């Protein structure tokens with residue numbers, strides 16, 4: 001393992017433990033995080049489509065924060081892994097969409113049209129106040145953010161427990177910073193651009 005991989009692995013392990021403790025304390029639907037994300041979405045420009053995630057392990061469930069957008073007719077989507085080393089794709093999703101277990105442990109919509117989102121709600125293990133994040137190590141979100149942002153304007157918001165914050169996440173050239181990070185304490189990071 002490179003020094004970078006070793007540093008990321010250690011940061012992931014520590015953050016996973018802190019996230020599990022926060023999940024046990026606050027549950028999967030911390031109301032203040034849901035409210036902050038709902039307001040953040042409502043306060044910005046109307047998205048063409050929002051992609052969030054179907055929670056796995058001890059991630060916060062983003063779905064309750066999407067209710068207003070869904071009611072306003074904004075298309076929603078969830079991620080699907082196509083292949084290791086490739087960007088994610090997104091399938092249309094509503095609360096009634098049947099789900100099946102996906103290749104990497106998360107559920108995915110069983111079927112559905114492909115969606116090109118311009119707002120991404122991003123899961124993570126660790127974040128810092130520059131907007132950098134660590135996920136499970138697939139590089140899926142880095143590749144996906146780079147690919148989407150190359151095609152059109154994109155906004156990205158991380159959703160996490162406050163306990164997942166780090167001073168400085170180990171960063172390499174391909175890491176894509178988020179535009180904002182929301183926790184049960186509110187909007188804890190916001191780039192100048194959003």
Ligand SMILES: Nc1nc2c(c(=O)[nH]1)N(C=O)[C@@H](CNc1ccc(C(=O)N[C@@H](CCC(=O)O)C(=O)O)cc1)CN2
Pocket residue numbers: 053054055056059079080081088104105106123124135136137138139140141
């Ligand atoms: N809810 C949710 N859905 C998601 C993601 C996510 O982070 N959260 N993803 C975000 O990418 C994608 C799935 N990616 C994943 C990538 C790796 C592992 C995983 O279990 N990794 C192993 C380490 C494996 C290795 O290093 O080879 C692990 O964490 O133990 C899980 C999901 C798409 N869907």
Ligand SMILES: Nc1ncnc2c1ncn2[C@@H]1O[C@H](COP(=O)(O)OP(=O)(O)OP(=O)(O)O)[C@@H](O)[C@H]1O
Pocket residue numbers: 008133134135136137138139140141142143146172174175
């Ligand atoms: N755009 C890219 N092009 C090529 N390699 C990339 C790209 N993005 C990430 N990678 C590589 O993928 C590997 C995993 O990346 P990283 O450790 O940042 O994953 P992660 O952010 O924790 O995972 P995820 O984004 O799936 O949640 C690293 O070796 C990284 O260099």
